[in-house]
Structure formats: structure tokens, C-alpha cells
Amino acid sequence: MSEFLTIGEPLALFASTDTDQSLVDATHFQKFAAGAELNVSIGVSRLGHQTQYITRLGQDPLGDFIKKQLQSAGVGISYIDQTSAYWTGFQMKERVSQGDPQTHYFRSGSAAAHIDSSQITKIDLNDVKFFHYTGIFPAISQQALLATQSLISRVQAKRGVKLTFDPNLRPSLWPSKEIMIETINQLAFQADVVLPGIHEAEQLTGLSDLNQMADFYFDHSQRTELVIIKLGAKGAFVKERNGNVLHVNGYKVNQIVDTVGAGDGFTTGFITGCLDGLSLEEAVRRGNAIGALAIQSAGDNDGYPTIDELRQYQKSSA
Template identity: 50%
Template sequence: MTKSFLTIGEPMAVFSADEPDVSLEAAKHFTRYIAGAELNVAIGLARLKHQATYLTALGEDPFGISIKQEIKDNQIDTQYIETMTDYWTGFYLKQRVTTGDPAVYFYRKNSAAAHFNQQIIEQVDFSQVGLIHLSGIMAGISENGLVAVQKLFEKAQANQITTTFDPNIRKPLWSSEEKMITTLNALAKEATIILPGINEGELLMGSRDPKAIADFYLNQSDITQTVIVKLGPAGAYIQTKAGESTTVSGYHVAHVVDTVGAGDGFAVGLISGLLEGLSLPDAAKRACAIGALAVQSAGDSEGYPTNDQLKQFMEAQK
């Protein structure tokens, strides 16, 4: 029996501009989706028929109510989601662009997720959890969020559960760049598998060389066993504590609609592959495929495939 997946994060409503290449100030029409990096990963895994559990807090407001329903509709376990009356659900605006990354603007300060009740972690049954995915976003939204992430790393180690960590840099969440770098690198020490993008590697440890990034994270911790550096369209570089390394190629995409969610899609592919017993290179190849599918849709998670869609895409791209 395949074990389940668990993550924690801040779910948000995102209003994505309908008009391409128009500034957020000038955009008039938006389409609402659900978002949040860790939620994106949970949605992607549930779509691939993995049991996914999501820990968070939502406000008792229209966004919170609709997001919780959509989480249920995506077949994600909601038993550890708390609804708060005193805090609101965050949201953000996202530009639509035809090239490059879109501009975004967040309304998330003092959100319900930032006040997540850490006692919920003590209620979780970790016996059937196969992998826990954590990111720098939950750690960045508040001191409370950081402690929750640290507690989950502790639970994972106590229960010998594999962890993946995506730095997911969001500079506006941090009081200073120095604190962000120090905190994210300290969290990375606790992870079994680290998933930095090449730009994140440059910011966090000073190099764009994939091997140098991998060496840095493998050498700073006895816990870390694997580093997978995301190279964008070029694919991914894999290096293990045992000294093995390889690069898997990416997939060609004729038309990029929205780059937001591509990194989370990469995590979906990798984690689902690991839970299904694939080798690291095969899991990373699947990760590249879902990342490529993600950028072809406007919403953060709308492009994530079913198992049949994933199989068709990968076979067509051989």
C-alpha cells in the first residue's frame, strides 16, 4: 500500500488578470482560482490518486469557505484544517503575461494561516505518512508558521519519514534578506531532499553552478541525502550524498501561458514518483513533465495532469 502525503501551508484566493500584458493597476477583469504553493502540491498529488493531507487555518469568510470546499472537491483530507473567526484568508492579484514571470501583489498579512494552531500537529497520525513536503513560505509568513514547519521536521525525523523542502523564496515575507537566507538554509539542514531552483541557489549560497549548490546543501547536513536543482526548461540536476549525480532533460513547451505553479508541479512529479517507488532520475523526469504542463495553463494548479494525461504527454514527448 502506498503511504500518504502530508504538507502544511497558507491557502489563498488568487485573482488572475484576464487581459495579457496589462499592468495590475490597469487590469479590469480577473478570474479567481485557489492558490498557495503547498496546496498546489497537494492538489497535484490528489489528482494523481495519492492520498493527500493538508494542514492549515482559514478565515471564516467567503474566501475561506470557498477554498475549503474546493480542497474537499479535490479529494484532499481536510480534517486538520481549522476555521478561525478572528483572522482572514489571504488573497493576491496576478498579472497575465505572454513572456517571463507575472507581477503579483499579496494581501496576506495577519492571515489565519499565520496563526496556525500548532496543537493540531500533535493530533496527526504519522504512521501512514510516506512523505512530508515543506517550504519556505509557511516559515516566512510568521514566527508561528516557522515553528510549525520546524515541528513537522521534528515529527518526520522521529517517525523516519522522508521530507522534501522547497525554499520557495518570497522576499516580501521576510524582515531582511539576511534573515531569509539564514532561516531557509537552517531549515534545509533538516530535509532529506532539497529542491532549490538555480536562481534560489544563487541567492541562498552564492552560485548558479548546480553542482556547487548541491555540494553546499549536502555538506551542511547529515540528514540531507539528495539535492535536486531545478534548471527551468533545461531540466534538473540530481546529486546524492553517495556521490552519484546526473542531469535529466526538460520538456519543450511551444507556448507558455503562466509560469506560476511550475515549481510546485515539479514537486508533484517528484513526490508522486518517489511514493510509487520510481528511481530518482525517473521521478525527476516526471517532475519536469508536470512542470512543463503547468506553464501551459493560467491558474496555479489548473495544468496539473491526471495519470492518463501525464502518461500521454510523456509518451508524446519521447
């Protein structure tokens, strides 16, 4: 049915095309499908792997748009439910020439926040090799958190499936910083692979040393076997439970268009590298490459490559 499975909230993104203008003054926008888990599912599909995306959308134009975008990207939609009772979330984002863009979310009370737990029991796990989840979806509602935990339990009971977790911290979605850190870490402890960014790892562990950050997850979880800390332009720090450590350099980028989607691009590269039988180092290197490609494009996932485009980029950037 699918090699890759994820659960999340997809959003319709209205991205300003007016560079360095506030959302108040911008008048031109381009519409994209966005969301951390959606980005990864599209990236994995684009690299030739079967995917399924679990979510709930509104029966509205934005929900239909997202569903159509997923279908056109080859992402499986067998587990997408649509409802007339709630609406599809969306966001608006500035376009900036430097720094991070200002983004405003309109997602409170969305259809995804009211996900039906019965959806989880219908999921076929027979061919799944990777289940990816993040800290965003569990933050949008208690129902979303319970659905995520239920799915984690189901996947853990299925032998041969790797669980990957990206904290993707969104403090504004949580009641407090303390609740965010506690809940995110509990979700991380249930994963085989934990994929925080450097600043996320600092917040979640309270530590500053890369080795100690990785050990924090090994010490708190019998399941976690690999911690990969994303370092932006510097690449990635990798530590295995057995103590093996790698530092895989990043790719030089001449022009940054939009930094959003880089972390999801890294996850895409790492997971597909594993699915394609690459070594750990080469899978991480692929992650760095797709992260670099992501920030050279305006959409959150527009820069994610096909396998031929990826090979060409890695060859030309060697």
C-alpha cells in the same frame, strides 16, 4: 490516513484575464485556489495518492472557497481549522504574454499566520511517507515558523518518512535577506531532499557551480541525501550524497501561458514518482513533465494532470 502531508498558507487568487494589462486597468478576473503547498497537495491527489493539508483559514467566503476546492480535488482537510478571529489571505495577479506576471499579496495577519500550535500535536503520522514543506509558510509569521519546526521534529522522529523541502524564496516576507538565507538554509538542512531552483540555490549558497551547490547541503547536513536543482527549460540537475550525478532534460513547450506553479509541479512529479516506485531518473523526468504542463495553463495548478493525461503527454513528447 495519508501518504502525503504538507503545511502551508492557501490563498484565494484573483487572476486577470485581460492579457498585458496592469492590475490598475484590468477589469476581468478569474478566481483560483493557490499557494505552493496547496499546488503540490492537489497535484499529488490528482495522481491518485492520499493527501492531508494542514492550515488555518478564516470563517469567510474565501476560506470556504479554498476548503471546497481542496475537497473537490480530493485533498484531505482533517487538519484545516477555521476561525472568525482572522481572515483568509488572497492575491491578485496580472496575465502577461511574456515574462513573469506582477503579483500583489494581501496576507499580512491572515488566519494561517495565526496557526494554532495545538493543531500539530493532533496529526496522525502513521501512514505518511512524504512530508513536504517550503520556505513560504515559515516566513509569514513567527507562529508559522514555530509550527513548521514543531512538525519537522515530529516527522523526523517517525521512521520511514521522507522530508522534502522547496525554498520558494519570497524576500518580501522576510525582515532581511540575511535572515531569509539563514532561516531557509536551516530548514533545508533538516530535509532528506532539497529542491531549489537554480537562482534560489545561487542566493542560498553563494555559489555558481551546480556540484558545489549540492555539496553545500551535504556538507552542512547529515540528513540530506539528495539535492535536485531545477533548471527551468533545461530540466534538472540531481546529485546524491554518494556522489552520483544526473542531468535530466526538460520538455519543449511551444507556448507559455503562466510560469507560476512550474516548480510545484516538478515537486508533485518527483514525489509521486517515488511513491509509485519509479527510478530516481524517471521520478525527476516526471517532475519535468508536470512542470512543463503547468506553464501551459493559467491557474497555478490547473495544468497538473491525471495519471492518464501524464502518460499521454510523456508518450507524445518522447
